[in-house]
Amino acid sequence: MSRIAYVNGQYIEHRRAAVHIDDRGYQFADGIYEVVAIVGGRLIDAELHWQRLERSLREMKISAPMSRAALSHVIAEVIRRNGVADGIVYLQITRGVAPRDHVFPKKVRPAVVVTVKRTKPVDPKLVARGVDVISLPDIRWGRCDIKSLSLLPNVMAKQAAKEQGAYEAWLVDQDGNVTEGSSTNAWIVSAKGTLVTRKAGPEILNGVTRLAVLALARAEKMKIEERSFSLKEALKAKEAFITSTTNFVMPVVRIDGKTIGGGKPGPFARKLREHYIAHMATA
Numbered sequence: 273m274s275r276i277a278y279v280n281g282q283y284i285e286h287r288r289a290a291v292h293i294d295d296r297g298y299q300f301a302d303g304i305y306e307v308v309a310i311v312g313g314r315l316i317d318a319e320l321h322w323q324r325l326e327r328s329l330r331e332m333k334i335s336a337p338m339s340r341a342a343l344s345h346v347i348a349e350v351i352r353r354n355g356v357a358d359g360i361v362y363l364q365i366t367r368g369v370a371p372r373d374h375v376f377p378k379k380v381r382p383a384v385v386v387t388v389k390r391t392k393p394v395d396p397k398l399v400a401r402g403v404d405v406i407s408l409p410d411i412r413w414g415r416c417d418i419k420s421l422s423l424l425p426n427v428m429a430k431q432a433a434k435e436q437g438a439y440e441a442w443l444v445d446q447d448g449n450v451t452e453g454s455s456t457n458a459w460i461v462s463a464k465g466t467l468v469t470r471k472a473g474p475e476i477l478n479g480v481t482r483l484a485v486l487a488l489a490r491a492e493k494m495k496i497e498e499r500s501f502s503l504k505e506a507l508k509a510k511e512a513f514i515t516s517t518t519n520f521v522m523p524v525v526r527i528d529g530k531t532i533g534g535g536k537p538g539p540f541a542r543k544l545r546e547h548y549i550a551h552m553a554t555a
């Protein structure tokens with residue numbers, strides 16, 4: 273069965289799917305996206321993804337290409353046509369196709385692409401072992417809360433991590449505080465045993481997994497602080513971990529080659545991962 277993508281009103285073979293060279297996503301990264309997990313044929317935390325998608329569109333002043341119901345139908349149809357039970361949906365909306373000009377075009381229809389990919393779960397051995405992260409300066413723009421297509425610094429950071437044998441790069445702001453990972457949110461368990469993750473704001477993407485894990489931690493009555501933490505504090509933390517749609521909760525056991533929490537995944541990460549996996553069954 274060949275893969276099917278949705279591109280601007282058509283369901284088309286993935287390898288033939290294409291957008292116009294004047295698409296503003298291609299020229300200016302003038303668009304937004306979402307990545308949603310499909311587990312057992314269901315979209316996980318769909319409502320939170322919709323809310324973030326609609327917020328990104330509003331912040332970018334891109335009009336909604338169609339109603340939520342219509343877009344939901346398109347996504348369900350792409351999932352159905354690809355027969356994917358476990359994987360991810362990639363949804364991208366750009367301002368549309370128009371002759372290149374920085375100013376927004378007057379009459380333009382947003383361009384929509386939906387693809388679905390079958391994915392294997394993250395290697396359980398990796399979860400059991402925990403991963404390495406490196407730190408890098410956060411050189412991104414001032415609106416990282418918008419899930420925009422403009423990911424060049426993130427791509428550069430992830431590549432640097434890979435080249436250094438690490439799984440993720442943690443980005444550090446000018447005050448020495450960790451903002452987030454290149455495609456994940458960053459968490460620590462402080463020396464005092466408090467769960468810490470940066471407060472949502474323009475410096476980070478407010479991850480859907482971050483929100484779900486915060487709610488689970490609250491339900492577990494864990495002590496939580498949504499605040500900035502420095503790289504120095506992270507290096508002294510009891511635990512560290514990352515969250516995202518594709519990683520769920522992934523323990524971090526080394527930062528810049530320095531061991532965190534005895535070099536083994538800790539109880540907070542383990543527990544929150546279990547709770548998150550249970551949450552996905554009903555989310």
Ligand code: PDD
Binds near residue numbers: 452
């Ligand atoms: N990345 N921070 C950044 C910069 C991200 O790109 C992502 C998601 C997250 C975690 O968000 P969520 O929990 O909603 O997945 C945090 C997606 C998966 C990606 O770009 O592939």
